[in-house]
Amino acid sequence: METLWQTNNNNREGIVMVLALMFMVIFASLSVAMLSMSSANAQIANNHQQGNGALVNTHSGVEVVKYFLNDMTVPASIETGIQNQLAVKNLTNMTATVTGSVITLASVPLDSTASENFSAQITMFSDYWQADVTGRNGVIKRKVRSNFNIAVRADSVFDYGVATKGPLLMTGQGELGAVNLAVESDVFIDTSIIGNAFEIGNHGTVAGNVHIVNPLATYEVGNNSEIGGETGEDAEGNIILDVDPVEFPVPDTDYFRQFATGDVIDANNLNDYLNDNETLDNVTIAANTNPTFSGDVTIRGVLYIEQPNKVKFAGKAVVQGIIVGDSIVGDESIDNNINFSGQVDCLDSGDLIGAEFDGIREETGTFLIAPGFSADFSGQSNIINGVIAIAGIRFTGQAGGTINGSIVNYSSDPMVLQGQGSLMFNRSGTDENPAGFEPVLMLDYDPSSYSEI
Numbered sequence: 001m002e003t004l005w006q007t008n009n010n011n012r013e014g015i016v017m018v019l020a021l022m023f024m025v026i027f028a029s030l031s032v033a034m035l036s037m038s039s040a041n042a043q044i045a046n047n048h049q050q051g052n053g054a055l056v057n058t059h060s061g062v063e064v065v066k067y068f069l070n071d072m073t074v075p076a077s078i079e080t081g082i083q084n085q086l087a088v089k090n091l092t093n094m095t096a097t098v099t100g101s102v103i104t105l106a107s108v109p110l111d112s113t114a115s116e117n118f119s120a121q122i123t124m125f126s127d128y129w130q131a132d133v134t135g136r137n138g139v140i141k142r143k144v145r146s147n148f149n150i151a152v153r154a155d156s157v158f159d160y161g162v163a164t165k166g167p168l169l170m171t172g173q174g175e176l177g178a179v180n181l182a183v184e185s186d187v188f189i190d191t192s193i194i195g196n197a198f199e200i201g202n203h204g205t206v207a208g209n210v211h212i213v214n215p216l217a218t219y220e221v222g223n224n225s226e227i228g229g230e231t232g233e234d235a236e237g238n239i240i241l242d243v244d245p246v247e248f249p250v251p252d253t254d255y256f257r258q259f260a261t262g263d264v265i266d267a268n269n270l271n272d273y274l275n276d277n278e279t280l281d282n283v284t285i286a287a288n289t290n291p292t293f294s295g296d297v298t299i300r301g302v303l304y305i306e307q308p309n310k311v312k313f314a315g316k317a318v319v320q321g322i323i324v325g326d327s328i329v330g331d332e333s334i335d336n337n338i339n340f341s342g343q344v345d346c347l348d349s350g351d352l353i354g355a356e357f358d359g360i361r362e363e364t365g366t367f368l369i370a371p372g373f374s375a376d377f378s379g380q381s382n383i384i385n386g387v388i389a390i391a392g393i394r395f396t397g398q399a400g401g402t403i404n405g406s407i408v409n410y411s412s413d414p415m416v417l418q419g420q421g422s423l424m425f426n427r428s429g430t431d432e433n434p435a436g437f438e439p440v441l442m443l444d445y446d447p448s449s450y451s452e453i
Contacts, residue, residue, distance in 0.1 A: 105121075148445050188246065189214075
């Protein structure tokens with residue numbers, strides 16, 4: 001009996017030992033598994049952290065690219081335009097290269113160790129630019145794609161009723177008024193000549209405000225003159241100095257030569273075109289002709305005036321098209337002048353009939369474009385259909401009327417309003433550049449195009 005009991009006891013001890021070993025193995029395995037799971041979870045958490053960090057860096061890169069490109073004009077020379085944009089936006093830690101239709105922004109550090117950064121590849125398509133921004137955090141990368149649409153808008157200079165490189169002198173009782181809103185008659189003056197940049201007599205009126213670039217500019221305001229709806233000393237509060245300059249776009253007068261397919265008037269045949277009620281269809285006036293049209297004249301299509309020339313319209317002038325003075329900005333001459341001493345009326349060039357007007361019919365928004373010619377208006381006008389771009393301009397007597405556009409004076413010579421004429425500006429709906437001025441192409445971020453790729 002004792003031997004049997006000892007045997008059973010020994011068996012129990014062996015089983016306990018085996019069970020203990022099994023539990024040790026199980027617990028050890030569980031410990032290893034838990035350690036592995038903890039390590040994996042830590043790695044996953046680290047990966048998530050790096051991934052989120054990479055995405056945050058990508059979003060930072062998107063914001064930088066938006067700042068870099070948004071409201072940027074699309075320049076004729078992309079390489080030059082991109083470098084200018086970097087300088088204007090003070091992005092000194094970025095470098096950009098242009099290869100074909102692709103702009104590459106090299107790795108831009110977002111921390112001192114450069115372990116967090118972003119890079120971008122911008123592909124230029126015809127109607128939009130596509131920006132692929134890649135952010136990096138450690139070894140993890142994330143990429144986001146978004147688009148910048150190309151939109152067309154007018155040059156900022158056409159946001160004003162009058163924009164002049166010379167002073168504005170309103171010495172009579174003239175008015176710069178507005179058809180719809182006072183802002184349509186706003187004045188922009190960018191001149192640094194000695195003397196007053198702006199003068200307005202006792203009974204002169206500017207419905208809008210006067211903006212002057214020169215912070216030290218002087219001006220003279222009559223006691224009873226009105227600016228921005230206020231008179232006297234209160235009116236001076238609507239003269240704003242030290243405003244940002246705007247670009248005066250360079251007009252392309254030579255572009256219109258292709259439309260001047262009609263007769264050429266010169267000194268030899270001039271008398272044939274001085275009859276009353278003369279019609280000039282796509283006519284060229286040769287240099288040094290210096291005609292005076294004493295009777296009524298109708299201008300259809302393009303009237304292309306070569307320089308030097310002094311052209312005078314003494315009778316009524318009906319313009320259904322564009323008058324062009326062949327000249328460039330800065331090439332002014334006292335021998336270049338266009339004078340309207342009679343009444344001026346405009347008709348819609350879109351109503352021109354005939355194949356000879358097929359090209360010019362679509363060129364709208366400009367009445368007179370002659371940046372090397374001065375202009376004089378002394379007769380009354382009903383409507384002038386478009387921009388007047390000139391080098392020195394003077395309105396005297398009762399000269400005035402409604403101008404569907406702006407007056408742009410490229411000369412340092414003053415724009416002068418004498419007499420009692422009223423110029424009423426109607427610039428509603430002018431969101432594109434007028435004929436003869438290259439359109440301004442702007443980049444505009446499209447938030448709906450955002451995608452993670």
